[in-house]
Amino acid sequence: MSTQTLSSVATHVVGQYSQVGKLIVGAYRAGAQRIVSGANTRYAAFLNSRSLPLVNEAVKASLIDVQQQFAGLVEGGIASGSNRAEQAIEFLAGGINGGIQRIAATSERVETAFGSTAITTVGSLTMPAAQVSLEIANRAVEGTKRLSARVIGAEAEVVEVAATAKRTVKKAVRRVKARS
Secondary structure, X not given: OOOOOHHHHHHHHHHHHHHHHHHHHHXXXXXXXXXXXHHHHXXXXXXXXXXXXXXXXXXXXXXXXXXXXXHHHHHHHHHHHHHHHHHHHHHXXXXXXXXXXXXXXXXXXXXXXXXXXXXXXXXXXXXXXXXXXXXXHXXXXXXXXXXXXXXXXXXXXXXOOOHHHHHHHHHHHXXXXXXX
């Protein structure tokens, strides 16, 4: 197992929250498209089940066609907006990860220039808090996966959080509190 650094944990946390954002956008996309599709189906069923004055089968077909075109425009807008949101999440996560890497490289150069390990020491002292943050991000991803699966309507492949993970978080929190 490789040794984790503060920058690697921070990068992983950013990745986890990026995944949360993408899951939320995916759930929004699927839920909104389901609503539009359901409305379209109900509208067609309503028109076909009623005998309305001055509305023959040709007019009904025309109204249903217009509704389907409108639904297609709405679904296109949903897909376009969702794609742009996912691109924004990628861009933001990439910028943050780039900043983390630049800070790590700069701190390495400073330590080398001064022959000091002060920054590394501070980084190792903050690792328990970083691990807690990472565990919170992991739980956020798992919860968002369950929520997303429920919104999408798929059978949720629920990954249960292990009791050992809970103990690890509690130990890390106790260590952080003890050092404070």
